[in-house]
Amino acid sequence: MSEIAVGLIAFGVMLLLFALRVPISFAMAIVGFAGFSYLVSPKAALTLIAHDIWYNFANYNYTVLPMFVLMGSFAYVSGIGDRLYSASSVVMGKTRGGLAAATIGACACFSAISGTTDGTAAAMGRVALPEMKKYGYDDSLATGCVAAGGSLGILIPPSSLMIIYGILTGQSIGKLFLAGIFPGILLTILFLAVIVALCHYNPRLAPAGGPTTWKEKLRAIMGIWEAAILFSLVLGGLFAGWFSPTQAGTAGAAGTLIIALVRRKLTWAGVSYAIRDTLDVCGLSMFIIFGAVVFGHFMAVSTIPMLLVEAIKVLPLPPEATMGAIIFLYFLAGFCMDAFGLMVLTVPIIYPVVEALGFDLIWFGVVVMLIIEMGVITPPVGINVYVIKGVAPDVPLESIFKGIFPFLAAEIVAAALLVFFPEIVTYLPGLMVY
Secondary structure (H helix, E strand, C coil): CCCCHHHHHHHHHHHHHHHHCCHHHHEEEEHHHHHHHCCCCCHHHHHHHHHHHHHHHHHHHHHHHHHHHHHHHHHHHHHHHHHHHHHHHHCCCEEECCHHHHHHHHHHHHHHCCCHHHHHHHHHHHHHHHHHHHCCCHHHHCCCCCCCHHHHEEEECCHHHHHHHHHHHHHHHHHHHHHHHHHHHHHHHHHHHHHHHHHHCCCCCCCECCCCCCHHHHHHHHHHHHHHHHHHHHHHHHHHHHCCCCHHHHHHHHHHHHHHHHHHCCHHHHHHHHHHHHHHHHHHHHHHHHHHHHHHHEEEECCCCCHHHHHCCCCCCHHHHHHHHHEEEHHHCCCCCHHHHHHHHHHHHHHHHHHHHHHHHHHHHHHHHHHHHHHHHCCCCHHHHHHHHHHHCCCCCCHHHHHHHHHHHHHHHHHHHHHHHCCCHHHHHHHHHC
């Protein structure tokens, strides 16, 4: 049997294992090991497994992930999310739909600390949804803005998925972080524009809040100094070349811990939760990376990626049209797979194609993050929707999905802007010191 036939059969078997609910990491590792054994030898496959386990779990560069996850966990248990939302609601709550806008603003700020999408949605949902319900906000708008706002955690640095993308493609994690800043700001502005437009055309969706004085606004803004310090410390240090990504994550985690201690918001139970959460997330991530690496080695010996690159290069299509097709396929796949699984399964196969077409892999990574971001709020897999359903069990699931579609339109607009104006992504990484 030819290498290509083995590769295609193995890919089908892996999809079957996914359908049977075998964990992604084990499905990719099993299929990769079996395929490599068939095409090369069982002894070579065992050697490969041993090498990949050691490389994945002993590689210093991979310590960037637990540091940023720990930073986000400390931020969550110390109540930074609550203070961000309170400050945002004081500043923006007076206008019609102000609490929804405040939720988006708080999600953007918390994403810059936590680096996760479901964690941001859960943290903001617990704080924002009761407030919006108290003031008579429409259920679809309230839940939709929290689910969409939580998705910013994929795009705004320090995104954990950006770290995984950097590991899988060998790209600079620091440059990926900087590349996500302007797109994250752009998408936040588009989300705010959606809320303004919805409330303008249907004022019944959200009432106006009570007035606040400038003194109250200033006091609220001063209350979120810790988020500004952490964001400046981590990304400013990366931009200036003071830190490597791992050192930046370590500084961020230490800074978050110090802030929590100064505010006396950290208990032993909180520390225990933060450490357990970090171990859970990083353990799962490392196993998925390991499975993806083993499967990637098998794909390499099957020659499918190389043939795919050659086949695409000889197509009578301009590179832009091919890239458009790749982006559209990612969009469709987001309806069927979770963000993590979609990325680790496809990026090792697709990125050589993108590189051969002459596109910047940093730019492609940010575009992929944005497209994957759509998948976390779209049915039937949209994880953020189910997180919000858990936070607000009284709201029907269809109402939450109904609320996300205006925000999905904003994400599509943002993706188009990144495609037509790639400088939005590439400008800051081009200024990076190292």
